[in-house]
Amino acid sequence: MDRGQNLRQNIAGQRTLLEDLGLAAGAVGILGEIGAGLLYLFVEPLQTWAIRLSLVAMLLIAISIGLSWRALLSFLRARQGRYGLNTAVMISALLAIIIVVNVIGVNNPIRSDLTATRQFTLAPQTEAVLNQLEKPVEAFAFFTPRMPQLAQSQQEAVNLLREYSVTNRNFSYELVDIDQRPSIAIQYGVTEPGTVAFATEDRTQLTSEVSERSFTTALLQVSGQGLKTVCFLEGHGERTIYDPSGTGFSEASLGLERDNYLVRHFNSVTDAPEDLLQRCTVLVIAGPQQDLTEDELGLLNEYLVQSGKAFFLLDPGAPPTFKYLLLQWGVGVLPGFIVDPDNRSDPLTPIVSQDLMAPSPITDVLDTAFFPEAVSLRSMVNPDNPGLIESVFPIVASGARSWLETSEEGDITFDESQDLPGPVPMGMMVESIVDPESGTVTRVVAIGDSDFARNDFFLGRSNADLFLNSVNWLSDQEFLISVRPKASNFRILLLSDLQWRFILISSVGLLPILIISLGGITWWLRR
Numbered sequence: 001m002d003r004g005q006n007l008r009q010n011i012a013g014q015r016t017l018l019e020d021l022g023l024a025a026g027a028v029g030i031l032g033e034i035g036a037g038l039l040y041l042f043v044e045p046l047q048t049w050a051i052r053l054s055l056v057a058m059l060l061i062a063i064s065i066g067l068s069w070r071a072l073l074s075f076l077r078a079r080q081g082r083y084g085l086n087t088a089v090m091i092s093a094l095l096a097i098i099i100v101v102n103v104i105g106v107n108n109p110i111r112s113d114l115t116a117t118r119q120f121t122l123a124p125q126t127e128a129v130l131n132q133l134e135k136p137v138e139a140f141a142f143f144t145p146r147m148p149q150l151a152q153s154q155q156e157a158v159n160l161l162r163e164y165s166v167t168n169r170n171f172s173y174e175l176v177d178i179d180q181r182p183s184i185a186i187q188y189g190v191t192e193p194g195t196v197a198f199a200t201e202d203r204t205q206l207t208s209e210v211s212e213r214s215f216t217t218a219l220l221q222v223s224g225q226g227l228k229t230v231c232f233l234e235g236h237g238e239r240t241i242y243d244p245s246g247t248g249f250s251e252a253s254l255g256l257e258r259d260n261y262l263v264r265h266f267n268s269v270t271d272a273p274e275d276l277l278q279r280c281t282v283l284v285i286a287g288p289q290q291d292l293t294e295d296e297l298g299l300l301n302e303y304l305v306q307s308g309k310a311f312f313l314l315d316p317g318a319p320p321t322f323k324y325l326l327l328q329w330g331v332g333v334l335p336g337f338i339v340d341p342d343n344r345s346d347p348l349t350p351i352v353s354q355d356l357m358a359p360s361p362i363t364d365v366l367d368t369a370f371f372p373e374a375v376s377l378r379s380m381v382n383p384d385n386p387g388l389i390e391s392v393f394p395i396v397a398s399g400a401r402s403w404l405e406t407s408e409e410g411d412i413t414f415d416e417s418q419d420l421p422g423p424v425p426m427g428m429m430v431e432s433i434v435d436p437e438s439g440t441v442t443r444v445v446a447i448g449d450s451d452f453a454r455n456d457f458f459l460g461r462s463n464a465d466l467f468l469n470s471v472n473w474l475s476d477q478e479f480l481i482s483v484r485p486k487a488s489n490f491r492i493l494l495l496s497d498l499q500w501r502f503i504l505i506s507s508v509g510l511l512p513i514l515i516i517s518l519g520g521i522t523w524w525l526r527r
Helices: 002-042 044-067 069-079 078-105 124-131 148-167 184-185 212-223 250-258 274-280 294-305 320-327 463-474 497-526
Strands: 137-143 171-177 196-198 204-206 230-235 261-267 284-288 307-315 330-331 337-339 378-380 389-397 403-405 425-435 442-448
Touching: 002 044, 044 069, 044 294, 124 148, 124 212, 137 148, 137 184, 137 212, 148 171, 148 212, 171 320, 196 212, 204 212, 212 250, 230 274, 250 261, 250 463, 274 294, 284 463, 294 307, 294 320, 307 463, 320 330, 378 389, 378 425
Parallel strands: 137 171, 230 261, 230 284, 284 307, 307 442
Antiparallel strands: 137 196, 196 204, 330 378, 337 403, 389 425, 425 442
């Protein structure tokens, strides 16, 4: 009798011990699941270990249920157990809702750039280039912890590359420690930290400048977009791409190179005609001062007839042969210059806002441009070939209060009998079908000013975008027509002592005072 009772007591004690061990295993399993979830969400390098920990925790919970099912069942049958189960179900439902909302948010992100200069928003041109990617492009940002002076550049590079990858899934990036993984640096020809390599299967482009402008240029080059030649006519006093002074066109040349064009000059004296006819995608004629010879005029006209693309930038007093060449394609240059009284600082510099720009692929994305000492252009019938199929559209014009001043005596006042009232067109785009059977098309853009694109004014307002968008339209690179990345600005907030004290006092003392005041009002109302 005593032996049977002792046996039952031993069995009961062992069962109690197993149940206690099961409950302990369950508690450890629950804590393990919580820890695994936190590791997976917040410590990305340990996600693999988090999954393993979660599996072990699930095993412990299963063991707990197997060992302590009687205790768990009796607990759930009690009122306290039912309340606990109800609480657990509600907590689980809340967690499930949070997880579902988080998954939806990750897969359908809504992002907003609240900075004053929208410095975290990619320029439309960058988005256009990314949207054109048809094959994968990888970027490798090479940095090292041993150079803390590059920490800010590293963060800026990662931020930019992340924006690129969000825009197009064909673009991916990786941050590489050049000291830990030198083989990758050797593979892409990188020798210095701070270099970013853009690579496809057959091309690699390196840049050491961390900016959206340089990244987009490298992306254009490595993806093979662009790669066309823009020629600047020389030999007639034109503005030159090699002149870094304020009146030169070196900034325009640099802008074209960033859009992935090959930029060169063409001189009919030193260069063969085939160089123009076969190599130049676009010919830029920027502010000529001397006439063309008869042979040069014939060569340029032959170039245009053979589906050439030309960009005329003519100033007041432009040589007659250049006016004649432009007239062959339906655009005439009127005598005089434009006066714009709305520009009080300089009435001889018309300012053209978006509402004065006609809808066109070139101007749709522009804001404001200005044109120092501009002339007026008009659509005119080609006298030598009136049957030529042409589409001539104005793209920019001066304001309603402006006028075309025709007086040569220096008296800048509006004369109804002689002057032409505004709006005065000063920019035209031409698309002409020179061979209806083959569909061969010639394109021409003409602006009655070359100063707007010189170095002094190229980066002002939308002048650069107008120039580069015109070249992109001429070269049939319309996907590049957009607003380009601007240089990032380092913004500093300067505060006076009084302003600093106000911010300090209001941030430290205002909130406690507000809470105490609300508490006092509540106490008074309930008193």
